[in-house]
Amino acid sequence: MGNRDFRIEATRLTPREAVEHYRSLVGQHLISVAGLWPTRRDYTGLRSSWAKDLLAGVTVGVVALPLALGFGVASGVGAAAGLVTAIVAGVVAAVFGGSHLQVSGPTGAMTVVLLPVIAKHGVATVPLLAILAGLLVIAMALTAVGRAVEFIPVSVVEGFTIGIGVIIGLQQLPLILGTERGEAESTLVSSWLTLGATDWTRAWQPLVVAAGVIALHLVGHRFFRHLPLSLIAIVVATVAVELAGADVDRIGALPTGLPSPVFPEISAALVQDLAAPALAVAALAALESLLSARVADGMRTDITPTQPDRELMGQGLANVASGLFGGLPATGAIARTAVNVRSGARTRLASVSHAVVLLLVMLLLAPLVSRIPMAALGGVLLVTAGRMINLRLVRTLTHVTRADRNTFWLTLGATVLLDLVAAVLLGIGMAALMSLRHMASYSVVARQNLPTNTREGDVDFSPGHEHLRPRVAIFRVDGALFYGDARRFVDEVTAVDEATQAVILRCHRMRILDASGADAIKAVARQLRARDIVFVVQGMTESQLRTCRLMRAFDEDCHVRELSEAVTRVERDLASRV
Structure with a gap:
């Protein structure tokens, strides 16, 4: 149960379907412009x-x-x-x-x-x-x-x-x-x-x-x-x-009635300045x-x-x-x-x-x-x-999380020292940065050993290939592989010792993969290939495979669906070298 794939694959549209989809969205929004004006429903219950x-x-x-x-x-x-x-x-x-x-x-x-x-x-x-x-x-x-x-x-x-x-x-x-x-x-x-x-x-x-x-x-x-x-x-x-x-x-003196509406003086230069x-x-x-x-x-x-x-x-x-x-x-x-x-x-x-x-x-x-x-x-x-100025709230936000503390004080400081729009933009930027850092800290590249339990049952080396156990390194990617942790991923996977002859990269728990993550996989594949190490990727979704395909991260035949297939592939490739 722990290895079941709960990832939801987003529906991919053909170019024609995408055009129709966005045309429909635009049409819906243009129709909804009518909803931007007053109606009788605004005064429901007035009586x-x-x-x-x-x-x-x-x-x-x-x-x-x-x-x-x-x-x-x-x-x-x-x-x-x-x-x-x-x-x-x-x-x-x-x-x-x-x-x-x-x-x-x-x-x-x-x-x-x-x-x-x-x-x-x-x-x-x-x-x-x-x-x-x-x-x-x-x-x-x-x-x-x-x-x-x-x-x-x-x-x-x-x-x-x-x-x-x-x-x-x-x-x-x-x-x-x-x-x-x-x-x-x-x-x-x-x-x-x-x-x-x-x-x-x-x-x-x-x-x-x-x-x-x-x-x-x-x-x-x-x-x-x-x-x-x-x-x-x-x-x-x-x-x-x-x-x-x-x-x-x-x-001082105030008007005793509303002034008449007048359009102020305008010029191209003034509009540009304002x-x-x-x-x-x-x-x-x-x-x-x-x-x-x-x-x-x-x-x-x-x-x-x-x-x-x-x-x-x-x-x-x-x-x-x-x-x-x-x-x-x-x-x-x-x-x-x-x-x-x-x-x-x-x-x-x-x-x-x-x-x-x-x-x-x-x-x-x-x-x-x-x-x-x-x-x-x-x-x-x-x-x-x-x-x-709510001092109790200041104390709360200062002690809730480090991300909230940093974002709060940056926004407060920028509001006082700079301007309000810059403060909001800097605050949102800091919140996004801290969120990415938080997401990166929960993205794990874990070393695994066989045997292990998967959705197809226990997987281990077949009889006669037990000697490969110390020569095969298995890494499991949990969460996201994106630009925030791409460098760490490359360093961890390529740090295998000289006795390693094959690396299996398990992606069945990987939920997010961007171009930087695919490029990191490409760097790993290139370095392992240079060291004559067999490289097999297991368990990607169709959208993740598409990203890797566009980034030319690895050859198509390097990917398999199940761990048992990956182990069989490694056994076969290493046996052919004997």
């Missing part, structure tokens, strides 16, 4: 859940207001742009997206990407950047890229998330110190320059405001965690600053939105799961719409989505109504909102950043 959805929308709107204002300021574009983004992108993504529970808008991760772009190209390019990124995300939806998020390891996601938390925290230094932001692409360098330029005789006032906001969050989280603490802290800080007459920066940033923003928008939707799916398993490609379509359209209204690039927001789920939302009405709440604030309360201290927003965002 019974509309009250809860509206209440959840109001709750999320209250939570989203300070975050939208704060991320607009933190990005360098302004509080008004953050509010416009939350309203426009929030509605469009809710209607067209693939998640019933996702809440979209400006996020901390996006501010991390935008700051260096604004420093290089100016604030005026941000709407065009949002439109270009949105078009790229739409292209991802049409090419079914959405499912790729399932392949991102947890260690990469968490390293990325905690790294963003660190960067968001550092980006609040200008707000809580009342100082101009240091001019540098690196957040670390910019933070250092900000500290160096701070006037500490004035900085104590915004610091006190930010500290008060953080203290209210800490106390409220302990005793009143169901209240909208961010909004309460903002209101208390604003009233306190007004009564004390403190000298701190305010948000191509790389747009790709980074699109990748981040897709990644963060799909991860946020996955979190929401895990929180409410009774709701229809997210359609990843439709979610990308919704986020792409939301970014295009946001850019047309002069807003920022937007993504699905994990924190606001989690609040939406915990508040009892069941349909998209909750996400739409959150945007309506923000619009009403803009229409009715803009003069009051303009008096909010910038330091209060900085304090709210520091609390948000702190919640993203």
Whole structure:
């Protein structure tokens, strides 16, 4: 039983069958484009859940207001742009997206990407950047890229998330110190320059405001965690600053309505300059939105799961719409989505109504909102950043496996020191490298001796050939023979002593063979032939034989199906030499 061949041989298609197969796949996907748009089914159950959805929308709107204002300021574009983004992108993504529970808008991760772009190209390019990124995300939806998020390891996601938390925290230094932001692409360098330029005789006032906001969050989280603490802290800080007459920066004038949609100025040179940033923003928008939707799916398993490609379509359209209204690039927001789920939302009405709440604030309360201290927003965002840094999870990932530890710390470091897209790519690369190393460690080239049990029974040398036992080396390949362990395989098999006259390579447990593995077998065959050693391969599948045939690894007659055939072949070939 232990030697039974459980390998599954993949079906091989003729060239004509392959063409028909891929034509069918393309046709199916083109037909499925219809599934990327809203339908009546999106609002199934609305009659019974509309009250809860509206209440959840109001709750999320209250939570989203300070975050939208704060991320607009933190990005360098302004509080008004953050509010416009939350309203426009929030509605469009809710209607067209693939998640019933996702809440979209400006996020901390996006501010991390935008700051260096604004420093290089100016604030005026941000709407065009949002439109270009949105078009790229739409292209991802049409090419079914959405499912790729399932392949991102947890260690990469968490390293990325905690790294963003660190960067968001550092980006609040200008707000809580009342100082101009240091001019540098690196957040670390910019933070250092900000500290160096701070006037500490004035900085104590915004610091006190930010500290008060953080203290209210800490106390409220302990005793009143169901209240909208961010909004309460903002209101208390604003009233306190007004009564004390403190000298701190305010948000300033906000529009009292949505601006008219306008296509930003565009030129071939500008599009070329923004191509790389747009790709980074699109990748981040897709990644963060799909991860946020996955979190929401895990929180409410009774709701229809997210359609990843439709979610990308919704986020792409939301970014295009946001850019047309002069807003920022937007993504699905994990924190606001989690609040939406915990508040009892069941349909998209909750996400739409959150945007309506923000619009009403803009229409009715803009003069009051303009008096909010910038330091209060900085304090709210520091609390948000702190919640993203889960120290317990850091300890867990550090001790789970070496692969998870290395991947996590590389992703975290790259997020803080480089940029977000590079961090994800490096993290995935490290995870793939560690997985290959892990697979290589479980790929075994084991030395065997006869007799041994096989699926055809016990196999041994025939009577009269017992003298061949010390002269025949048998190696069994378990698992994979691929580029990760090809060199080790060659070294082990060719290290047979001078008394060896024949080598049998058993491949009946080999599941994976790539071109490098076939080339390693070819190198073994060549070296053994040069030493006049008989070489027999046993037990390959048809696809493995095809790979070896294409790589010219060994002659066709060197391969046999069963071990008994291999032993008989060796006995015959060695007997002919006597």
